[in-house]
Amino acid sequence: MLSKSQINLLKSLQQKKFRREHGFFLVEGHKSINEFANSPYQIDTVYQTYSSDPKLLNLSQKINFQQISLNDLEKISGLKTPQDAVALVKIPEWPGLNYDTLKKKFSLVLDGVQDPGNMGTIIRTADWFGIYNVICSEDTVDVYNPKVVQATMGSLSRVNVHYTDIEKLIPKIGLPVYGALLNGRNIYNTDFGSEGLLVMGNEGNGIRPAMERLISKAITIPRLGEAESLNVAIATAIFCSEIKRNTFK
Numbered sequence: 001m002l003s004k005s006q007i008n009l010l011k012s013l014q015q016k017k018f019r020r021e022h023g024f025f026l027v028e029g030h031k032s033i034n035e036f037a038n039s040p041y042q043i044d045t046v047y048q049t050y051s052s053d054p055k056l057l058n059l060s061q062k063i064n065f066q067q068i069s070l071n072d073l074e075k076i077s078g079l080k081t082p083q084d085a086v087a088l089v090k091i092p093e094w095p096g097l098n099y100d101t102l103k104k105k106f107s108l109v110l111d112g113v114q115d116p117g118n119m120g121t122i123i124r125t126a127d128w129f130g131i132y133n134v135i136c137s138e139d140t141v142d143v144y145n146p147k148v149v150q151a152t153m154g155s156l157s158r159v160n161v162h163y164t165d166i167e168k169l170i171p172k173i174g175l176p177v178y179g180a181l182l183n184g185r186n187i188y189n190t191d192f193g194s195e196g197l198l199v200m201g202n203e204g205n206g207i208r209p210a211m212e213r214l215i216s217k218a219i220t221i222p223r224l225g226e227a228e229s230l231n232v233a234i235a236t237a238i239f240c241s242e243i244k245r246n247t248f249k
Helices: 004-012 016-022 030-037 070-076 116-128 146-152 166-173 232-248
Strands: 024-028 043-049 064-068 085-090 106-111 133-137 160-164 177-186 196-201 217-220
Touching (some): 004 016, 016 024, 030 043, 030 085, 030 146, 070 085, 106 116, 106 166, 106 232, 116 133, 116 146, 133 166, 160 166, 177 232
Parallel strands (some): 043 064, 106 133, 133 160, 177 217
Antiparallel strands (some): 043 085
């Protein structure tokens, strides 16, 4: 049984300010927890009901398990229908970013992406295409938001997500900067090479003018139909696919 203070702490992690204050976030469901259990992330405790099957195999770290009632699980879960377990996971501190850490590969740069579902899908997409650094403006939605964590389906355990002043960082990196813009070069006629940064903008406003000035190659996905716009997560998937197509040439 959880104490009142434990419940209050775990419930508070639904909010960004308390995640930052305590340095923890929540992961729900054994499938996702298993991904984090075999990753650089450190799990503090897994809370699961008495009838729950642990289902955590080949663990790379020692984990504390605490059995709780279904009532307590419902109190600490952020889901309408709670899954079988909730894990308390430590927020990591990733190494600093520079040319040496990002060279000879592609990384994503998110400029003000706000929707948790889009953020989660972008991280899953990055994981699928082997892109392991996502660099976010400071106003991009918090990656440890429970809705984002849930939407990544465990991919967050393999993708490093950094928050920084991207306008100051990008000029220091010294890599080609590709930007998803309406007035850019046709993506299907673009040779992306073997390294660079891909900037994706906010759902409603796109890439900010200050960021546009840092883009060395503006790229667009040509519109062939009548849709007004393309969802940022879908656009990111198309860009990642084209970037990685060079690998198979």
